[in-house]
Amino acid sequence: MKHAIRLLAASASLLLWCSFSAQAGELAPLSLQEAKAQGAIIVDTRPSHFYQGWPMEGESQGGHVPGAVSLSADWKYDDEQWPQALRDKGLDARKPVAIYGSERGLAEVARMLRMRGFHQLYELKDWQEAKRDHLVRWQQLVYPQWLADLQAGKPVVAAPKGDWKLFEVDWGAPKAFLISHIPGADYIDTNRLEQEPLWNKVSDADLEALLLENGIRHDTTVVLYGRNTMAAARAAHLLMYAGVKDVRLLDGGIEAWFIAHLRTKTGLPHQYEPVKSFGAKIPVHPEYLTSTEQAKALLKQPDGELVSIRTWDEFIGETSGYSYIEPKGDIPGAKWGHGGVDSQSMSDFHNPDGTMKPSSEILAMWQQWQIAPQDQTAFYCGTGWRASEAFFYAWLMDWKRISVYDGGWYEWSSDPKNPTITGVRKPSEA
Template identity: 75%
Template sequence: MKRYLRWLPMALAAVLLWPTLSAVAGELPPLSLTEAKAKQAVIVDTRASYFYQGWPMEGEQQGGHVAGAEHLSAEWKYRAEQWPAALKEKGLHAKRPVALYGAPREVAEVARLLRLQGIKQLFELQGWQSAPREALARWQQLVHPRWLADLQAGKPVTAAPQGDWKLFEVDWGSPKAFLISHIPGAGYIDTNRLETEVLWNKVSDQALEAFLLENGIRHDTTVILYGRNTMAAARAAHLMLYAGVNDVRLLDGGLDAWFIQHQRTETGLPKQYKPVPAFGVTIPARPEFYTTLDQAKSLLQQPDGALVSIRTWDEFVGNTSGYSYIKPKGDIPGAKWGHGGVDANSMSDFHNPDGTMKPAREILTMWDQWHIEPTQQTAFYCGTGWRASEAFFYAWLMDWQRISVYDGGWYEWSMDPNNPIVTGERQPSH
């Protein structure tokens, strides 16, 4: 109950401000798509991230965003020091016109925020509902809270599972936090069932198959995963795709997104799904999604290969190992920096302020700086596989064809003193 009471003042404020915000949106000069292109205006989608990524709004036949549009949701909260980087990332500055679209309230709020940042040439894009759209290639695999709640309620949903579906929260260790609050009807996956010490690499294929069968997962089961940290859910998602589960979906923004949307939670034990006798295909069905140490070394010699470090800059240059249990500092010579977050438990470089996935164009721009390209044979790695799995999943959502996770990562590489290590500042090389 306290969670709902906490949001009540905000909800009341939104209701009271609605007429004012609508009026502000209506006061923006209208601009057609043709005029916006002629003015070289930045087109900005102010809606929630799931509509931008590809989910259709109610009454729409298609989802996604106006082709070429940047994304700046009215729901996001930037701190003052975050605004300069956010504006640069989206190509927004005082000398360039900006054409906003979305609901009146959303347009008004983003217009207000941009004015505070000194951007005054603001317009409201007309006819955007019928404009050509772009979407994330596999947007259906990045689900949102309202979709999941409707699915649970038995309501018709876009991109519905074709058959049996199961929901799991993923985390490390016993489900202590889960017992206090979780999405109704969720099972629980302890990542200790997917990884084994000392390197925290994946368990054997036989153990992975036994785990999937125990949880009622076949190759044709739709599996919906979420986490209190999305990296944990992505870790499970990657290994399920490797095993051969055809329809793996991730809740964008994780459990926090569920809370933000004010969806119902419950307490108690995880749901226990009925085991199944057979997976249906031989595991691994997608062995190419997994890279070993020897394969990683070969990839470094491959002309179109990219071994990509999903770690912080301080880890990449050797200022820190990133982990209390990993002593060596540095990174793999020849590896490309694929970004990460503020520390080893963060993927903030890939997230919007609310924890949802950034637009593909922003991730691609970030990777392009280090010549990480969709056509390359690409293996992502981090310390022990979690961050790399999230980067892999985002590349898979973008339909990259030649991707994998180097599971051993920096932990495995650094344990052998015969493996070379590089430290210090460095620039991208082709």
């Protein structure tokens, strides 16, 4: 019986492989030069970490063909999401499309595009020899298999130069952590990073105490992940403010680990050995944090941008976004930097699997509101989590003059002397 089951499973796998092969084989080949001559849209079907910059096994370079858009074969869009996804990626069924990646990826993306009226589909043949583009700091946005290999002691690209530590970050007691977490992870409660009444950063002394307690020096590589990437990004920003030189985020958080079917563990957090000295005076990067007074000054600065990382309904004053924040509206002169579906979401910045969107798509959102890389930019939200994720993505793109306005809408709106605004605004009115 077991033998028969194995034969059936093998036959099914063979049929599936043949199906993918047949679908991929239907695509006519197209060279990169021909694709450019025909004005073809180039599509990368691989997992997003390869697109962002991580090299595949056996490659000397990572990243994507210049100008290519990312449409991973692993992503799932529903019918309502497809039109916006196609717009974000500039995909037009009237134009030729050249796709590249694995055989399975080619077949799956070709199938998805055909279902949406794309018929001029080609396979890009010489993409592996092409010069690649990549996210500037792609090494700081790690993916599950890289982390698993690092834990296993295997050689990895962009390995930490010295001591490294792994932390899950979340609010409150580690209830979900106890049930399932990445092996070897310690736990950081965001209550140790921020404090009431406004949930702003704790004092520098308290921040340093937390770092020392967890064995973190300025030269420790710290890998962070969360059930929600915003929490990990909040920690990442404050560690960078303190002066930790090598801070990395697990792209897609623990959900990406689950999707990769990697081993998890139950039980208490790992306890790292405390250290006596951080090795640098905190903060090493005070410029990464903006106060309310600095935010007001920024609004008067010709190249200053105060960027609201909130939902559209929060930005126009339909909701405050939080049960504990009563005032609705936003800061006059601020620009809308997008957010997600609610105050617990950054979906405007994420692929369907929760990983970071290509920088070109994030830049396109910000460019609509004249938010430019060269400007002095402070990101804010309600209390700092969403703003920290936007900050980290801008830093990955090598924006030089960025910070988080820590107080955000909560602190701004708590003072009745501060002006507020509601209603729909256009970029030109910001």
